[in-house]
Amino acid sequence: MDDLAGWDPDALDRLAAELALCADAVDAVSGDVLRWASFGGTWRGAAHDRAWSVSSSRSRELAAQAESYRQAAGCARFVVPRLRALHAELGELRSRAAARGRVLDDDELLAAPVRALLVRADALDREAAARLRDGSDSADTAPGGGEGIHTAFPRSGPVPALPDPGADPLEVARWWNGLDGAARTALVAEHPERIGALDGIPAAARDLANRALLDGERRRLESVAARLQAELDAMFLGGTAVASLGVTGLFTDADAGLEQTLRKLEALDAIDATLAHGDRQLLALDLSGREAMAAVAVGDVDTAEHVAVFVPGAGSTVQGNLEGYDAQVAALRDSARLRLTDDSGSEPAVAAVTWLNYQAPQWGWGLAFTERSPASDLAARIAAPRLAGFLDGITASRNDDPRITTVGHSYGAVVSGLALKDTGVADAAVFAGAPGIGTGDVGDLRIPPGSAYLVEADCDIVADVGTFGGDPSFLDGLTHLPAGPGITSAGAPLAGITGHSSYLAPGTSSSHHIAGVVAGTAERSTP
Numbered sequence: 001m002d003d004l005a006g007w008d009p010d011a012l013d014r015l016a017a018e019l020a021l022c023a024d025a026v027d028a029v030s031g032d033v034l035r036w037a038s039f040g041g042t043w044r045g046a047a048h049d050r051a052w053s054v055s056s057s058r059s060r061e062l063a064a065q066a067e068s069y070r071q072a073a074g075c076a077r078f079v080v081p082r083l084r085a086l087h088a089e090l091g092e093l094r095s096r097a098a099a100r101g102r103v104l105d106d107d108e109l110l111a112a113p114v115r116a117l118l119v120r121a122d123a124l125d126r127e128a129a130a131r132l133r134d135g136s137d138s139a140d141t142a143p144g145g146g147e148g149i150h151t152a153f154p155r156s157g158p159v160p161a162l163p164d165p166g167a168d169p170l171e172v173a174r175w176w177n178g179l180d181g182a183a184r185t186a187l188v189a190e191h192p193e194r195i196g197a198l199d200g201i202p203a204a205a206r207d208l209a210n211r212a213l214l215d216g217e218r219r220r221l222e223s224v225a226a227r228l229q230a231e232l233d234a235m236f237l238g239g240t241a242v243a244s245l246g247v248t249g250l251f252t253d254a255d256a257g258l259e260q261t262l263r264k265l266e267a268l269d270a271i272d273a274t275l276a277h278g279d280r281q282l283l284a285l286d287l288s289g290r291e292a293m294a295a296v297a298v299g300d301v302d303t304a305e306h307v308a309v310f311v312p313g314a315g316s317t318v319q320g321n322l323e324g325y326d327a328q329v330a331a332l333r334d335s336a337r338l339r340l341t342d343d344s345g346s347e348p349a350v351a352a353v354t355w356l357n358y359q360a361p362q363w364g365w366g367l368a369f370t371e372r373s374p375a376s377d378l379a380a381r382i383a384a385p386r387l388a389g390f391l392d393g394i395t396a397s398r399n400d401d402p403r404i405t406t407v408g409h410s411y412g413a414v415v416s417g418l419a420l421k422d423t424g425v426a427d428a429a430v431f432a433g434a435p436g437i438g439t440g441d442v443g444d445l446r447i448p449p450g451s452a453y454l455v456e457a458d459c460d461i462v463a464d465v466g467t468f469g470g471d472p473s474f475l476d477g478l479t480h481l482p483a484g485p486g487i488t489s490a491g492a493p494l495a496g497i498t499g500h501s502s503y504l505a506p507g508t509s510s511s512h513h514i515a516g517v518v519a520g521t522a523e524r525s526t527p
């Protein structure tokens with residue numbers, strides 16, 4: 001137990017940051033070795049060929065060394081939040097023993113939770129050792145003697161092997177349902193980054209896992225930002241980690257890295273602020289891309305009879321838009337619930353998800369890169385399988401069949417349209433301000449006939465572009481929802497909208513009719 005207390009997560013956190021900087025520095029040297037060896041094409045002949053061969057070999061060796069640093073840094077980052085959680089639990093057990101005037105080592109009443117804590121510490125040890133040994137994401141067997149970070153604890157049975165990332169949601173659901181409660185709890189605690197990302201696992205478990213990552217990810221990003229800022233402050237020519245390797249005169253990408261890191265910290269701020277409203281589920285958290293990605297639900301996706309999944313469009317980011325989108329989908333949910341309330345006051349459960357779990361294309365400099373450009377469908381084609389898997393996961397994780405409605409706005413309409421060509425679990429789709437729906441034939445969408453809806457406001461020039469499958473205004477099989485002024489069936493006024501950005505604004509005709517689709521009370525088109 002004293003050994004567990006002696007493990008230092010702060011030291012591991014610092015180690016991870018330093019190793020990542022070293023990896024970047026070695027990568028820079030590896031690239032420079034090849035550039036220098038080319039001599040700008042001014043040297044030719046057998047001697048140059050030999051020099052190039054040697055330089056290429058050295059460059060590959062350096063690249064392999066950089067990768068080994070990254071693997072070790074990744075292992076340290078993996079361990080840090082889990083070790084902090086173990087320390088917190090150990091501190092709680094010691095406090096409970098002290099409150100009874102006992103020392104934890106001699107407190108027989110707490111012997112069972114202490115053993116369980118040490119088993120989890122041992123499992124973390126083995127997992128980290130396996131990652132250092134062969135780079136795998138999970139370990140089912142203990143490594144040989146001396147390979148672990150620590151080997152003082154008695155060995156326990158293997159942690160259940162996790163499905164591969166991207167595994168079929170039905171297979172994931174069957175695997176999860178075959179586990180007992182203790183195994184599920186252990187997996188959420190020990191593998192939150194894996195459990196939170198697996199489609200097919202219940203929303204409540206994904207929420208717990210993803211929330212468990214937040215503090216550790218914040219500390220990691222803050223540490224990275226501090227080091228990048230220090231590097232920038234010290235750097236003019238040399239004076240960086242690169243210089244410590246004996247190479248001077250090299251600039252780094254620290255400024256771009258710092259900007260990206262700060263954006264991700266702002267994204268965590270937005271997620272925290274959104275979750276603070278309560279009745280929220282964090283269903284996805286992915287900080288691996290250039291922009292943070294997340295999905296947040298209002299309501300309980302595990303029990304809701306009606307689930308809306310809102311897919312925002314180009315220019316959307318977690319840090320810039322999540323809070324505003326969450327407020328709009330919360331109002332959409334309230335409106336749908338109102339539509340479903342019967343005379344007895346019974347109110348069927350409704351959940352609404354803001355799905356920003358993709359790299360939405362960006363305006364400005366994003367136009368210069370195909371995968372970031374709103375003028376290209378590449379980002380949508382990359383995102384569509386992620387969305388399809390998420391939708392499949394909702395139904396796979398449940399024993400009943402909720403009504404699922406996708407609501408795609410702008411470029412998000414393209415993403416949802418492409419996803420609906422791959423999954424048949426959705427019951428309806430709304431395309432708002434859509435420059436296309438990813439197909440020129442509504443029949444390609446695997447939803448019931450007559451369940452595809454289009455809403456387009458006056459003066460929405462994006463909706464008239466028709467870049468992705470043609471202007472959907474002219475497609476057969478779409479029911480057109482009103483966006484102009486109107487009144488509810490109870491006589492309440494509804495505001496009309498113009499332009500591209502107000503489709504889900506509360507109190508508008510468009511949001512009212514979209515809520516009707518979510519509730520299943522909107523009129524369908526007649527094929």
